[in-house]
Amino acid sequence: xxxxxxxxxxxxxxxxxxxxxxxxxxxxxxxxxxxxxxxxxxxxxxxxxxxxxxxxxxxxxxxxxxxxxxxxxxxxxxxxxxxxxxxxxxxxxxxxxxxxxxxxxxxxxxxxxxxxxxxxxxxxxxxxxxxxxxxxxxxxxxxxxxxxxxxxxxxxxxxxxxxxxxxxxxxxxxxxxxxxxxxxxxxxxxxxxxxxxxxxxxxxxxxxxxxxxxxxxxxxxxxxxxxxxxxxxxxxxxxxxxxxxxxxxxxxxxxxxxxxxxxxxxxxxxxxxxxxxxxxxxxxxxxxxxxxxxxxxxxxxxxxxxxxxxxxxxxxxxxxxxxxxxxxxxxxxxxxxxxxxxxxxxxxxxxxxxxxxxxxxxxxxxxxxxxxxx
Ligand SMILES: [Zn+2]
Numbered sequence: 001x002x003x004x005x006x007x008x009x010x011x012x013x014x015x016x017x018x019x020x021x022x023x024x025x026x027x028x029x030x031x032x033x034x035x036x037x038x039x040x041x042x043x044x045x046x047x048x049x050x051x052x053x054x055x056x057x058x059x060x061x062x063x064x065x066x067x068x069x070x071x072x073x074x075x076x077x078x079x080x081x082x083x084x085x086x087x088x089x090x091x092x093x094x095x096x097x098x099x100x101x102x103x104x105x106x107x108x109x110x111x112x113x114x115x116x117x118x119x120x121x122x123x124x125x126x127x128x129x130x131x132x133x134x135x136x137x138x139x140x141x142x143x144x145x146x147x148x149x150x151x152x153x154x155x156x157x158x159x160x161x162x163x164x165x166x167x168x169x170x171x172x173x174x175x176x177x178x179x180x181x182x183x184x185x186x187x188x189x190x191x192x193x194x195x196x197x198x199x200x201x202x203x204x205x206x207x208x209x210x211x212x213x214x215x216x217x218x219x220x221x222x223x224x225x226x227x228x229x230x231x232x233x234x235x236x237x238x239x240x241x242x243x244x245x246x247x248x249x250x251x252x253x254x255x256x257x258x259x260x261x262x263x264x265x266x267x268x269x270x271x272x273x274x275x276x277x278x279x280x281x282x283x284x285x286x287x288x289x290x291x292x293x294x295x296x297x298x299x300x301x302x303x304x305x306x307x308x309x310x311x312x313x314x315x316x317x318x319x320x321x322x323x324x325x326x327x328x329x330x331x332x333x334x335x336x337x338x339x340x341x342x343x344x345x346x347x348x349x350x351x352x353x354x355x356x357x358x359x360x361x362x363x364x365x366x367x368x369x370x371x372x373x374x
Contacts, residue, residue, distance in 0.1 A: 024075055024079075025078050025190055026075065027250065028187070028188060028250060028251070032251075034249065035064060035066065035250060036065045036066065039065055039066040039348060039352055040066050040067070040068055042066075042348065042365065043066045043348060044068045044070065045365065045369045046344045046347065047070035048370075050331050050332070051072065051079070051374060052069070052329070052330050053067075053068065053070075053230075054069075054229075054327070054328075054348060055067055055068075055230050055233035055327070056233065056326065056327045056352065057233050057248050057326050059240040059245070059323045059324075059326050060241075060324075062245060062246025062248050063248075063249065064248050064249065064250045065325065065352065066348060072374050077188060080230050081186065081230045082228065083228060084194035084228050085194075085226055085311065085313075086226055086306070086311075087194075087221040087304075088220070088303055088305075089142045089287075089300065089302040090232055090300050090301070090313050090315045091220070091227070091302070092138075092142065092147050093139065093235065093315070094175060094180065094235055095221075096271070096275045097174065097267045097275055098154075098175065099150050100267075100270070101174060101266065101268040101271050102174075104160075105150050107134060108135070109150065110132035110133060111132055111138065111145055111149060112131050113133065113145035117148070117149065124144050125144070129141040129143065135275075136274055137281065138278070139279060140278055140284075140285060142287045144220045148216040148217070148219035149216075149219070151215075151219030152216050153212065154212065155167045156211055156212035156213075168197060168199050168215075169198065172198050174265070174267060175225075177263075177266035178235055178238050178245075178267070179231055179234040179235065179247075180231055181193060181194065181195065181196030182196075184231065184248065185258060186249055186250070187259065192228065194225070194227040195226045197215055197225060205224075229328050229329075229330040232315050232328035233248070233315065233327060235315060236327065237317070237326040239298075240317035240326050241323070242272040242276075244262050244263060246260070246261070246262060247263070279298035279299055279316065280297075280320055282298075282299055287336075288301045288337070288342045292346055292364070295318045295319060296319045297316050297345075299317075299342065299345065300314070300315055301337025303335075303336045303337045309333040309373075311330065311332050311334060312329075312335050312336060312339055313328075313337050316349070319353075324352070325352045327349060328345075329345045329348075331344070331373075332373075340368070343364060343368060347365050347368075
């Protein structure tokens with residue numbers, strides 16, 4: 001009898017676990033939410049047959065407009081707020097802001113890149129592009145060499161910093177001020193922030209010592225740095241606002257000061273214009289032309305290497321000069337950032353700014369919705 005009861009209990013636990021997995025964590029149901037139902041619906045439709053997240057935020061007040069997610073077991077909000085990923089090249093925006101603020105680079109800093117760079121036995125590939133490129137073009141064409149070498153130079157700069165520890169601590173403080181490297185404490189349970197390499201972590205991980213080259217990869221958003229799609233969207237918010245954000249939230253008319261206090265980034269005000277122009281150039285002529293829109297969107301693609309097909313990512317905001325919406329899209333195994341994430345973000349932005357999609361955009365949305373990569 002006892003064994004029978006044990007078996008029944010185990011079976012019930014299995015069913016409960018399966019139910020939890022099958023239904024995932026949903027959006028809160030208490031109070032009215034800032035989520036725009038039509039936008040949410042479009043986001044969920046675009047993510048059909050894929051594992052990923054689409055997050056959109058109103059930069060003016062931190063209200064989350066869309067928090068669409070999908071997994072093999074259906075929607076699960078943790079896909080957007082509790083699953084840190086390598087940000088890939090979307091992170092180059094944050095790198096540019098930190099490097100400019102510290103005076104390690106200027107908008108005119110040019111780097112030679114011959115389909116990548118080789119240093120000893122380290123080899124980092126890059127796309128074919130004109131060379132040398134300055135900052136704006138390096139962002140627009142997503143030059144890996146530009147970002148890893150300049151990031152490495154910052155960490156190894158012995159005139160600016162007394163030690164590698166001090167350099168990485170300084171770098172990290174910029175990233176943290178943009179909402180990265182830990183949970184932001186949004187008003188939904190289950191949030192988990194990403195990782196940012198810090199001195200303690202690096203000293204533990206690389207016992208034989210480390211320097212800027214050891215962590216080159218972080219320069220292009222791979223390796224010792226991860227962010228959730230929510231954090232990536234907030235990064236886009238800080239850029240849209242040229243240096244500030246409110247902690248993202250889904251409850252309307254909140255009175256909690258956490259969500260009503262404006263947070264300032266550590267980034268120098270002068271660093272924003274060249275980065276924003278680089279993001280605009282990415283959409284006009286660079287790696288993000290597949291956004292395909294007449295709106296002045298600023299954006300940055302990310303293509304993240306991992307086992308299997310690459311992950312596809314994009315962050316952006318629009319309009320360029322008076323931003324109304326910031327978006328982050330992250331689709332597992334979606335291929336190039338330009339293949340999947342960028343056009344999805346373009347559709348979300350169009351739908352929000354126009355109130356509906358044009359006939360051509362509706363067709364594009366259907367084509368994306370029909371793609372199955374789960
Ligand atoms: Zn390059």
